[in-house]
């Protein structure tokens with residue numbers, strides 16, 4: 001169960017966030033409204049939401065998931081692989097220190113890089129995507145930290161997608177939303193697969209929060225498949241974040 005969530009409001013500069021999508025620039029006002037709806041959905045899941053003010057210096061800073069990995073035993077401050085995002089860490093450290101004692105905060109050190117979007121938690125085991133943003137050195141540092149606290153991690157090389165959780169979401173009870181390059185990956189064969197339908201790939205990024213699942217608006221087959229398993233689904237529109245390669249998981253840290 002999660003008790004806390006941290007989010008950061010999008011800044012006006014978000015319209016210049018890093019993107020590979022060809023969907024045009026985000027509408028900032030609509031993004032703000034969607035952010036408010038996202039917070040409301042999280043509150044419905046019974047968590048206390050800490051809302052950080054926008055940081056105009058960093059266009060992608062609303063995607064707080066990439067700056068830290070919050071486990072039940074320790075916090076990891078990352079070193080984002082995207083050069084324009086490295087500076088986001090500085091303002092997150094004091095926030096994480098409100099929730100974790102200093103001796104339970106670990107850091108990814110250069111040349112290691114790691115972004116939280118590449119980390120998928122399954123109990124005390126963590127899958128780590130090796131991507132354009134997270135390198136093997138960063139993953140090894142994280143695995144060493146996990147082992148220090150009696151947990152474990154393993155690497156999953158990525159081929160085409162941005163982050164591990166762009167294409168995979170663990171929604172507990174052995175259920176895994178899975179798409180694209182992961183479908184035939186034996187690493188995930190022990191999970192019950194919910195295959196994301198062709199054309200709904202963006203819907204693979206959902207979040208489980210205390211028994212409910214937040215699903216992006218506009219992915220009806222994915223939504224139905226999750227509901228069919230008995231989950232209560234909360235639909236949240238993230239259209240403006242999709243334009244800068246962001247989704248539901250990227251917008252929060254859940255712990």
Ligand code: CIR
Nearest residue numbers: 018063117163244245246250
């Ligand atoms: C970026 O490219 O870094 C942002 N525009 C999107 C980050 C998405 N974060 C995530 O999947 N965890």
